[in-house]
Amino acid sequence: MPDTPYRVLARKYRPETFADLVGQSAMVRTLRNAFEADRIAQAFIMTGIRGTGKTTTARIIAKGMNCIGRDGTGGPTTEPCGTCEHCTAIMEGRHVDVMEMDAASNTGVANIREIIDSVHYRAASARYKVYIIDEVHMLSTGAFNALLKTLEEPPEHVKFIFATTEIRKVPVTVLSRCQRFDLRRIEPEDMIALLRRIAESEGAAIAEDALGLITRAAEGSARDATSLLDQAISHGAGETTAAQVRAMLGLADRGRVLDLFDLILRGDTAGALTELGAQYADGADPMAVLRDLAEITNWVSVVKITPDAAEDPTIGPEERNRGQAMAAALEMRVLTRMWQMLLKALEEVASAPNAMMAAEMAVIRLTHVADLPSPEELVRKLQNAPAAQPPAHAQGGPRGGGGETRAAATPDTGRAGMSTDNGPATGGYAPATGGGRASAHAAPRANGPSGANTAPALRGEAALDRFPTFEHVVELIRANRDVKLLVDVETCVKLVAYQPGRIDFTPTADAPRDLAARLGARLQGWTGNRWAVSVTGTGGAPTIAERRDAADLALREQALTHPLVKEVLGRFPAASITAIRTPDQITARAEADALPEVEDEWDPFEED
Numbered sequence: 001m002p003d004t005p006y007r008v009l010a011r012k013y014r015p016e017t018f019a020d021l022v023g024q025s026a027m028v029r030t031l032r033n034a035f036e037a038d039r040i041a042q043a044f045i046m047t048g049i050r051g052t053g054k055t056t057t058a059r060i061i062a063k064g065m066n067c068i069g070r071d072g073t074g075g076p077t078t079e080p081c082g083t084c085e086h087c088t089a090i091m092e093g094r095h096v097d098v099m100e101m102d103a104a105s106n107t108g109v110a111n112i113r114e115i116i117d118s119v120h121y122r123a124a125s126a127r128y129k130v131y132i133i134d135e136v137h138m139l140s141t142g143a144f145n146a147l148l149k150t151l152e153e154p155p156e157h158v159k160f161i162f163a164t165t166e167i168r169k170v171p172v173t174v175l176s177r178c179q180r181f182d183l184r185r186i187e188p189e190d191m192i193a194l195l196r197r198i199a200e201s202e203g204a205a206i207a208e209d210a211l212g213l214i215t216r217a218a219e220g221s222a223r224d225a226t227s228l229l230d231q232a233i234s235h236g237a238g239e240t241t242a243a244q245v246r247a248m249l250g251l252a253d254r255g256r257v258l259d260l261f262d263l264i265l266r267g268d269t270a271g272a273l274t275e276l277g278a279q280y281a282d283g284a285d286p287m288a289v290l291r292d293l294a295e296i297t298n299w300v301s302v303v304k305i306t307p308d309a310a311e312d313p314t315i316g317p318e319e320r321n322r323g324q325a326m327a328a329a330l331e332m333r334v335l336t337r338m339w340q341m342l343l344k345a346l347e348e349v350a351s352a353p354n355a356m357m358a359a360e361m362a363v364i365r366l367t368h369v370a371d372l373p374s375p376e377e378l379v380r381k382l383q384n385a386p387a388a389q390p391p392a393h394a395q396g397g398p399r400g401g402g403g404e405t406r407a408a409a410t411p412d413t414g415r416a417g418m419s420t421d422n423g424p425a426t427g428g429y430a431p432a433t434g435g436g437r438a439s440a441h442a443a444p445r446a447n448g449p450s451g452a453n454t455a456p457a458l459r460g461e462a463a464l465d466r467f468p469t470f471e472h473v474v475e476l477i478r479a480n481r482d483v484k485l486l487v488d489v490e491t492c493v494k495l496v497a498y499q500p501g502r503i504d505f506t507p508t509a510d511a512p513r514d515l516a517a518r519l520g521a522r523l524q525g526w527t528g529n530r531w532a533v534s535v536t537g538t539g540g541a542p543t544i545a546e547r548r549d550a551a552d553l554a555l556r557e558q559a560l561t562h563p564l565v566k567e568v569l570g571r572f573p574a575a576s577i578t579a580i581r582t583p584d585q586i587t588a589r590a591e592a593d594a595l596p597e598v599e600d601e602w603d604p605f606e607e608d
Helices: 025-036 054-066 085-091 109-118 141-152 188-202 208-218 222-236 242-249 254-265 269-281 286-305 317-329 332-351 355-369 375-384 461-466 470-479 483-492 515-527 544-548 550-560 563-571 583-593
Strands: 043-047 098-102 129-134 158-164 179-182 437-441 493-499 502-507 532-536
Touching: 025 054, 025 179, 043 054, 054 085, 054 098, 054 129, 054 158, 098 109, 109 141, 188 208, 188 222, 208 222, 208 242, 222 242, 254 269, 254 286, 254 317, 254 332, 254 355, 269 286, 269 355, 286 317, 286 332, 286 355, 332 355, 470 483, 470 493, 470 515, 483 493, 483 515, 483 544, 502 515, 515 532, 544 550, 550 563
Parallel strands: 043 158, 043 179, 098 129, 129 158, 502 532
Antiparallel strands: 437 532, 493 502
């Protein structure tokens, strides 16, 4: 058995000099120049994500400022020897003049007062007295304020080094007194090289794609990567493969996730659910599968915009080729829609009582929207659709705006909102006597009238051929749900002549004065073509409402000639006929209300 206890890789391979720091070349260059020029700041603050070396860098700076070299005569240096008493004691965390404090557990003014009281005393053995405060953003407001004066004008033998992951929570008054260094995430190439070097030093065999999985999971944190490598070496017990690392991390097979991604985009619901179930049976977490789908969606989108993004060292050649093919074949609108739906699905899976059920429902939704047409394709289909068949007769609508209008959107007209514009139009008409004519032409407008949502405009003169009869115009008004105009056209327009693009009619006595102008403007907005709507003084066919109600009017006229009805109306001038029932209708109603005859009705008193 070894004489020394086992140390985890994250501590065993912690950098001891600036040369050992990975991926922080900008900070190392600045500090090296400052040490060489003897321009060492009074306070430093290190910020960055977890595991990028903030506390390690603070210790290296403390070593460099206090190193005396192997011969005991050295000065401040960026290459500490690592063997003198000060270097050894600092790296082991036991140097009396280098004090580390965790601000997460020492947040108050009293803790800072201890530092303020001790800064006046010179270092016991080292060149500088160094205070390293980790997670400095956790200090209270009072503690920060108590530290300001000492931080601004510390004694020459005192240096402060702060480390934080939440730089935004540090007061600007503190930041302005420190020299700030932002530690970057470690690039994948550097991380893989670091892990390979550690694995070789440990005598462990690990596959390259397994290192790529660890690097991706670490998200730029060296400590996370080395900890995962330590776990992977133990998990593999020999040569560690990508499959073993994937099982250790609870990840789905990247190739199988790409298969699922492809099945979803092809709209194969059954195949996608089968693949999801197979991955779940193999131990993949549904949340991890959806997260991988979102990651692939993002990666393919980025590759589509910047093809160089495919050259990621953490991605294998086969996966890279498939991603590039998907980026070339898929449209950006499909990828952005899938990204939004996956974000929603991740929230649902996180809060659902059964994660697998929620993931299955998310996959069902994704496959069903995969083949939906884009708005451009939908408009193109609507414009190229064949014209609707002309109706056998004009369909009825509400009288006086009080009834219900049935509106069906046709391929020619699309669908628009209801118009309730009761205001006066810009133009009007005045009925002429003696067969005179007044015309109202619709002025060109980009959109429909105020308050109406117009259907996609039909362009070109050929579009007017879609309205061969006046009944098609009425159906266009009905489809766009302009109830007021529909009622006015059915009850007030006596059609004189019609051809596509031109309407001649005679208005009834109670017709609105702006009817011609409104009708022309609406048709212009809905069809995109100019319509000439002309008004004549006489002539014209019966209105649509009159044709529809002709039978009722004839019956009402017949009732008015009945002697008894005439006598009642004579004695009661304010009376009116509200309903008429013919003898046939009365007989039919009576038969419907009568009890059915029962054959062989049983008589309880009849003797057998």
